[in-house]
Amino acid sequence: MQALTTRGKEVSREPMTFMERLYIPSILKGMAITFSHIFKKQPTIRYPEQTREFSPVFRGLHVLNRDEEGRENCTACGLCAVACPAEAITMEGAERLPGEENKYREEKYAAKYEINMLRCIFCGLCEDACPKDAIYLSETFAPANFTRKGFIYGKEDLLIPDPVTEPEAYAKARGEKRVHN
Amino acid sequence: MTLLAFDWILLVEKLILIAIITFASLGIALYTTFGERKVAAILQDRPGPNRAGPFGLLQPLADGLKLIMKEEIIPNSASKALFILGPGLAMTAALMTCSVIPWSSHVELFDRKIDLQIADINIGILYIFGVVSLGVYGIMIGGWASNNKFSLMAALRGASQAISYELAMGLSLIAVLMIGGSLSLKTIVDEQMAPGAHWNIIYQPLGFIIFFICALAECNRTPFDLPEAENELNFGYHQEYSSMKLGFYLFSEYINMIMSSAVMVCLFFGGYDLPFFDESRLPVNYAAMVGLGTFLIKIVIFIFVFMWIRWTIPRFRYDQLMNVGWKKLIPLALFNMLLTAAVILWRQG
Numbered sequence: 001m002q003a004l005t006t007r008g009k010e011v012s013r014e015p016m017t018f019m020e021r022l023y024i025p026s027i028l029k030g031m032a033i034t035f036s037h038i039f040k041k042q043p044t045i046r047y048p049e050q051t052r053e054f055s056p057v058f059r060g061l062h063v064l065n066r067d068e069e070g071r072e073n074c075t076a077c078g079l080c081a082v083a084c085p086a087e088a089i090t091m092e093g094a095e096r097l098p099g100e101e102n103k104y105r106e107e108k109y110a111a112k113y114e115i116n117m118l119r120c121i122f123c124g125l126c127e128d129a130c131p132k133d134a135i136y137l138s139e140t141f142a143p144a145n146f147t148r149k150g151f152i153y154g155k156e157d158l159l160i161p162d163p164v165t166e167p168e169a170y171a172k173a174r175g176e177k178r179v180h181n
Numbered sequence: 182m183t184l185l186a187f188d189w190i191l192l193v194e195k196l197i198l199i200a201i202i203t204f205a206s207l208g209i210a211l212y213t214t215f216g217e218r219k220v221a222a223i224l225q226d227r228p229g230p231n232r233a234g235p236f237g238l239l240q241p242l243a244d245g246l247k248l249i250m251k252e253e254i255i256p257n258s259a260s261k262a263l264f265i266l267g268p269g270l271a272m273t274a275a276l277m278t279c280s281v282i283p284w285s286s287h288v289e290l291f292d293r294k295i296d297l298q299i300a301d302i303n304i305g306i307l308y309i310f311g312v313v314s315l316g317v318y319g320i321m322i323g324g325w326a327s328n329n330k331f332s333l334m335a336a337l338r339g340a341s342q343a344i345s346y347e348l349a350m351g352l353s354l355i356a357v358l359m360i361g362g363s364l365s366l367k368t369i370v371d372e373q374m375a376p377g378a379h380w381n382i383i384y385q386p387l388g389f390i391i392f393f394i395c396a397l398a399e400c401n402r403t404p405f406d407l408p409e410a411e412n413e414l415n416f417g418y419h420q421e422y423s424s425m426k427l428g429f430y431l432f433s434e435y436i437n438m439i440m441s442s443a444v445m446v447c448l449f450f451g452g453y454d455l456p457f458f459d460e461s462r463l464p465v466n467y468a469a470m471v472g473l474g475t476f477l478i479k480i481v482i483f484i485f486v487f488m489w490i491r492w493t494i495p496r497f498r499y500d501q502l503m504n505v506g507w508k509k510l511i512p513l514a515l516f517n518m519l520l521t522a523a524v525i526l527w528r529q530g
Contacts, residue, residue: 027493027494030494031489031490031494033493034489034492034493035489037224037226038223038224041226042227042228043226044227046231
């Protein structure tokens, strides 16, 4: 039979020698191995205080983007919802009224934009589908919650802070990630 | 008037000593559980409990509180009196062993010479053996009274294991007693401390190994933790126990571990003797403190070795356990005894 791996070892079926039957040498060998682990570095990340570094391509929580003047990019075209394989995105569009030009970039905007984080599989297809660079996946992940309702993120949870009024919070939410234009 | 002629201060002194030693053993046992988890974690490259207090030092208190607050469940089909008696007996037997252990030499307070030992009885080590074998009843009664087949199996295993290993343990001990010529732990320690004398481990390496293996089995520690075997017996004899009754079983195990470490230190490692150091040059009280510290450090080292073994090797199978006990250890112990006797005879000429 062909071996499945290159690391296979032939098992010896010979009767044990006297030294092997004593057990104690092999037990001491084992104890030396466990003792050496005292000096090994722990791979543990102490979570709430320390967090894991994510790679720049990490797909985490969604962010609804704004442009440099702080206007929402989303036009409620629904392409993200169509692209979503998990059907996690729901939205309702509304028409921009006169005087709201500083809030929404184009004539139509999303009045309601909800993502069910329990359905979402964080594939990033919404990000790919969006023609307006309005949605992208950040480097954070959805924190735990007590209710199912708590996992349905609305606009207030998703929207990135205003770059004009809160530049620091905006930079933090934006993270290291490049938003492709 | 004979009653009044009794040395009442001695009684008070001993009561205080008993209280201190009982609470100290409970406290140490509490922290041994913490030590066990930390040692396990470190040997497995984990941090271990580190949330409660600095370095997780309050963890055992949290565990104790949890055990006390939990619901007490006595199964319907259990035999109630025996069910309650089981953990109590295990705990009592475990705590009783500490009464003959010489924790250190003596201190001088208020013009009185106070021995740091509850009772220096001349059959000290025999007393320990007697009490330890009583501890088996805790396991057996607990397992029987639970009315659960797994518990019963575990109790049977525990009892047969304890009986088979006590034999080899006693035989290996005889060799030590032949060298020292006394059953009193204090005398055994003093003989090892005497100028020019060596620790018994030098004369009795084989005896020590046998004694150590048997001590592991007596404490139901891995690789001899068959009574507890989680994977085959579902937690063994304390499966039906909850709350502090379970806590008593777990506690008594740790106290047993501490006590068997203490006995091994006394018998083979010179008790409270600090090596390469002459305690008699120090003032009495300082010497006692140094001795106590040395004794505790030696115990801690032994407890660490117990844990280290536990987190290294897997459990023996039941037939292997019996084979090792009856076919290997007992003949070896007998051989060791004969050899010691022959050497002693030869040296006497």
